[in-house]
Amino acid sequence: MLRRTVLVALRALRQLRHDHRFLALSLVAPVLVIYLLKLFFDSVENPVFKPQQFVVPVGAFIVHFLTYVLCMIVLVRERTAQTLARMFVNGFRRSEIIGGYLLAYSTLATAQSLLVLVELNWLFDLAFDTSRFVSMYLVMWLLATISMALGIFVSNFALNEGQIFPFIPLVTLPSIFLSGVVVSVEKLPEWAQLLGRLTPLFYANRMVQALLAGGGLSDDWGSLAALPVYGGVVLLLATLTLREVD
């Protein structure tokens, strides 16, 4: 099983290496968006407003959005090109395909999260010490990995590239509005709070806020544990819903 998982991962990485445009977009796009964010926050003239409270969660959202969408596109592309069916016919199992993709794209997510955090730290003078930087990075990396799993799961319901588009706002809009990044979750109606808890950004944002307030990862074990549990559940759902037979 592990051999074929590694085979899928190596093949996906080789494809990434050849697809310069995709690679560049995945790494340059978040950097560019965060720079635009800097220009936006610089123009807000409000002495009470502290952009630091917002920029890290928004940076996390950008990573979440990009990894989710890119993973979804890649998997749907496999389906429409019929290479997914060909993989099954050649003996690959669902868990091996998903595991391989996760392994390959987590390298991209690792680089993406690091770039975003370094840029945020530099542009907004966040002055994180090493321990806080590593904790922030862990949260962002976990979120990116979960977003990939979410992308793989949702891609199982899109039969072609065109069907991807309705799924983008369906996941990302509740993420940004109901997770506590823009408004406090407590101010939302109860049903919206419940919906917010279904987004991975909710748990990541709680961790980020705790770290920004000077706390450590151990201050909110619940949210820290929720991220890998969330990822595991989504991966299980992705494996169960990946259709092998028509």
Added chain:
Amino acid sequence: MTQSEQGEAAISCTGVVKRYGAVEALKGVDLSVRPGEIFGLIGANGAGKSTLIKLLVGTARATAGSVRVLGMDPLRQAGQVRSQAGYMPQAPALYEDLSPRDNVRFFGGAHGVPDLTQRTEEVINFVNLRGRADDAVFGFSGGMKQRVSLACALVHRPQVLLLDEPTAGVDPKLREAFWQHFRDLATAGTTLLVSTHLMDEALFCDRVAVMRDGAVLVSDSPKALLRRGRTRVSVWCGDERQSETLADYPSELPGLLRRRGLEDSVTRIELDEDTLETVVLELINEREAVHA
């Protein structure tokens, strides 16, 4: 089909029905392919050839009926069937940003081919792509992609090959080489099920099933099918031509010539045999007339 026939066959389908919603893609297909045989599925697009092959490789589930490959169920015994079957889909189904060598190594690696490097070179050479083995498939013509796809299907030396339109877009010279290789594989014991919409390719097969609208119209050897055709004999006496249609010209022609006495005035005899396409067209017309 009896149980013993089903057991001996490399591929067998009994009463196979496949429905996609209200559309019945296969309407009770029965066929049996013997080990080491080249069996052709002949029919136009939409006849049900690709659907049948998908059932055999286990990427689709039959609504009713039974499908067996090497005596095994392609869904329940997917692992065993897939390790011994090679599949070339109608679409190239390749990683186009990778090279032919990368594609072949990836699919060969899945099967754990022990001499993968050597085997990859063998199949790349066979499909005549050694000069382009490291170029991205993306810029290849349709025919070249078909060749890469065939190489991927062959890499693990399967016992059964299921090829969906393997020669579509391939030039005539390479097409001949493909069929020669298919014959060599069959001689070595590989069973081949090849779908095609080209009637002339049926002649390369040991037996064929002609499919139309999800059903097998007729299944026989190409020679037996051709024997169903007629031959028009034209006898020329100077500028005058007399024509007669014979159902079985090898046995009926001597009688015709005896009747005519083969006079000195006979200057030319022309034989115009029905092609396989004409025979199949006749069969379709007969069947439609019955159902009308």
